[in-house]
């Protein structure tokens with residue numbers, strides 16, 4: 361999905377936190393976004409995700425304004441993921457359920473993604489009891505499982521150990537290559553944005 365941002369301004373009260381004249385996020389590419397704390401990275405992702413509609417300016421998705429069909433094809437993984445008080449399995453299955461995928465295919469897809477991310481051991485656990493890093497892995501699995509056209513990642517590996525980072529980065533790259541899904545990844549890790557990003561934006 362191609363994102364075009366024009367004359368975007370975002371205010372909290374009368375404080376301007378975003379001012380972007382023009383930005384194009386290329387289709388099928390991984391765009392890394394870096395920048396200091398408080399520069400508006402999360403705010404920008406929330407706006408692109410359609411979660412924050414209080415802004416001035418124009419954003420198009422493949423040339424169209426945001427609608428239900430587009431919203432269904434994108435997802436955001438938050439800095440602090442929110443998981444339901446259910447099993448990890450049910451959490452990862454959820455986006456497939458709401459998209460009307462049948463039970464058997466759901467099960468196949470869930471098992472496939474937990475295997476890829478090497479988190480099979482978490483599947484029966486209660487999601488709200490997971491550690492910070494485990495929650496991030498599950499949140500990424502829940503995002504990748506339905507193969508979105510646009511994947512928005514807000515510091516997805518901030519709580520992850522180095523070995524697991526390697527696994528998650530591998531799967532993010534594979535997702536992009538295999539499905540041609542567009543990825544925006546906010547990260548404080550410059551090395552990570554270099555490893556993953558076709559393009560890096562410094563905010």
Ligand SMILES: Nc1ncnc2c1ncn2[C@@H]1O[C@H](COP(=O)(O)OP(=O)(O)OP(=O)(O)O)[C@@H](O)[C@H]1O
Pocket residue numbers: 372377395396397398399400401402403404
């Ligand atoms: N709901 C809100 N009300 C008022 N100000 C807010 C609100 N949310 C964020 N801000 C302010 O807007 C600015 C941008 O916040 P944002 O969370 O987008 O930063 P960020 O670049 O994601 O930072 P970090 O690297 O710490 O995650 C910050 O100064 C923050 O304090």
Ligand SMILES: [Mg+2]
Pocket residue numbers: 401402403439514
């Ligand atoms: Mg942030």
